[in-house]
Amino acid sequence: VVPPQRNRFKHAPIALMLVGLILLTVALAGPQADRKVPRNKATVILVIDVSRSMNSTDVAPSRIRAAQLAAKKFADDLTDGINLGLIAFAGTASTLVSPTPDHDATKAAVDKLQLADKTATGEGIFAALEQIKTLNAVLGGDAGAPPARIVLESDGKETVPDDPDDPRGAFTAARKAKEDKIPVNTISFGTLTGTVDLEGDRIPVPVDDA
Secondary structure: OOOOOOOOOOOHHHHHHHHHHHHHHHHHOOOOOOOOOOOOOOEEEEEEEOEHHHHOOOOOOOHHHHHHHHHHHHHHHOOOOOEEEEEEEOOOEEEEEEEEOOHHHHHHHHOOOOOEOOOOHHHHHHHHHHHHHHHHHHHOOOOOOOOEEEEEEEOOOOOOOOOOOOOOOHHHHHHHHHHOOOOEEEEEOOOOOOEEEEOOEEEEOOOOOO
């Protein structure tokens, strides 16, 4: 009768597992540190006039085309990370791109702008202010709101409403932007001798810088 022999490696798997658990625990409990990564959260809203007068060719190849080219170059040159949005306005304002760091989205939308009747500049500015307000609410409220700016491209004269000092007029909207400390940079496209064809009639559409 052979006496039972002791296997010295019998408990090796359990020992290795315990060592592994100890090393894992040490690794998880190791030194950690939060590191703040800078992120540019500024906001810029492009507001572009798509009224039919923007079809005038006094600015080559046309006012609207020049505005589109300028808008896309602006998007290309804008610092990465800045939120860029796009609003088009004629008789009403439409938000085509909500503020996003994806500047290519704005460029794609700029290429698809369609002309329409009338010019409601105030509505375009008010729409931009609303987009900025909405984004600020997401980013931490007005107290810690990131800087914002509106860039307005137009050939000038507002037609809806007739008086820019109307509650929905351009001057009223500009005053609201000033109250909210949001600068509005305006870029006018056109000359005093501009004309446009509307239903066979040649209509003068001089630029209105004011």
